[in-house]
Amino acid sequence: MRESSPMNAGDGTYSYTKNSTVQRDGASGVKDAIKEALMENFDIEKMLGGSTIFTIADLGCSVGPNTVSAMESLLETVEHKCRQQGLEDLEFQVLFNDQIGNDFNTLFAALPQPRSYFSAAVPGSFYSRLFPCSSVHMAYSSFAIHWLSKVPEELQRKDSPAWNAGRIHYSDDSPEAVLEAYTNQFQRDMEAFFGARAQEIAPGGVMVMVVPGVPDGVVTYSGGVAFRFLEFILSDMVKEGVIEQEQVDLFNIPNVYPCVKDLRRLVERNGCFEIVKMEFGEVVVGKVEPENGIMLIRAVFEGCMANHFGAVVINQLFVRAMQHKLQFAAILNSAGIQGTAISQIMVVLKRI
Template sequence: MAQSSTMIGGDGIYSYKKNSTLQRDGFEAAKKVINEAISKNLDIEKVLSEGSTTFAIADLGCSVGPNTFLAMQTIIETLLQLQQHHHSHLEFLVFFNDQTSNDFNTLFASLPQPRSYFAAAVPGSFYGRLFPSSSVHVAFSSSSLHWLSRVPPALQLRDSPAWNPGRIHYTGASDAVAKAYADQFEEDMEVFLKARGEEIVGGGMVIIIMPGVPDGLLTHDVGIAITFLGCILMDMVKEGVLKQDKVDTLNIPHVYPSMKQMRRAVEKNGCFEIVEMEIRNARSNLDAPIDIESAVMHLRALAEASVANHLGSHELVEELFNRALHRKALFSQMLYSAGIQIGSQLFAILKRK
């Protein structure tokens, strides 16, 4: 499968490392439930092979930090509390996974020192096998699974009902476009869960945090943000800065599933028991105003590579995001007029049967 673009690497002003506090907030909002679920549902004695003292954790879609380090240390601290009842001292091995184009240099240069685990990189798409059979005890994925493995094929055919001219996402688009995205999500989750079903030991766990929507809804604030970029691109088309075809053929491969969609995928796979699944909110204060300028910076960190690869021009990308900052009032108006709860995320903990 074709892969989505990775986040901006390095530690510059536009990097994911400097612009991923929203993703960190998503983990912080779920941290307590994760700790409780691991404590109540993970039996260290049963998941470890006889005589083994190595516990393997995989972060699927780790990016460049620092959020992955916070998540891994939190999970390990919970496991250390459980270890008090274990006969041997555990050693922890953390696999940091992302696509081959991820900035692993920045990731490993910023590894915490000292730390309570051994670290290894596993490059490659998580839409497929990454590890030997029954070798991982806990798999974690935060702010990653909403990236599809590819742009839905129907969106690339001009004679298709899902052809999406003038837009770069399914937010506000036709039912056919939304269905094409949903179908690709279903296909991707089937591959993802099949691979994890082979890699996770019996009794092991998969923890998922991703943007999600309540059942019956499609619109998510991240989708609105991407649609905002599409509006800016169309302004550039009208001014002759950009050709219409460049917008018509650009579709950001993001999807924000409902619990119904995720539950159906898990049940179809059949390898996992659903321990927890809910729609939560990543924001600690729902009444606090959104920092729109910061939101634009976050948007650039996650979307720049995808847009740049498509437009093929650094100058056009600079123009796009400069305009986005100047039009932040439009972004704010789009967010607040949508009538949705900003910061909605899908949280799931699955246990290997």
């Protein structure tokens, strides 16, 4: 399975651009809390040390317009703080990072004209170094670090106790070995992530993250029932001979939904960041109808699934998903999910 799987490109019917309002509302729901944390804990004058260039990096920016509104909000806060500290004549640059295959053309077409900042694309994995040492003053990442750098290898070996046959993710009833494989991969990835950011973010700089997550002690993410829905459709396609069972057995969604306790432990293990704010919450995103939910799933996971099963098969899968949208609604209702809120963790860290 090829690991690179950006969100659906362009601005068409199935694009991330048209089907990411849940992620937008999730990030917007903590905007005021982020602003408050930054205003109280961010000393721009001390951090810049005489420099007149302020750099923000969005890690996992995707195609917009969510990143555009997020950067505008952060810049508004920074400019407010600058006025408060009597700083003038600063220039701002925003560095948009995502995988090499990301649709940067659609992103840059969405940038406001004119705008108050310089901009550039920085393609590459955020699990490795992306920027020069101490060159970033504020890093931001929203709905991105729950994507693993790769599917845990243990899930792809038939002789492994973590062989996840018939399933495409983990849940409360998953074997311990499956949960451990996902947990260990997330830990390795986060160690790499925080290690790279510790080198790139200037002392006194900050990192802001919005991460889909779960309460402490909980395993299954509320939106994870969508994976069970996809498993049901894949099972039917196997029975009809459209795909082989082994193809399903070898496929696993490379996502982990952490809790505050897990993230806190990984930040503290790195030792380079002070935790300014880290809290779990439910953010209201408005009613998401089953049809819109399926479109969201397609915009996010189609690339990942098409890399494994092929584009034709996955197009058929989502056609079937729409045909079974009432069953999807029943699955959501039985899980107590009304499609009106999203579970996430808001994090503000300060580089020591």
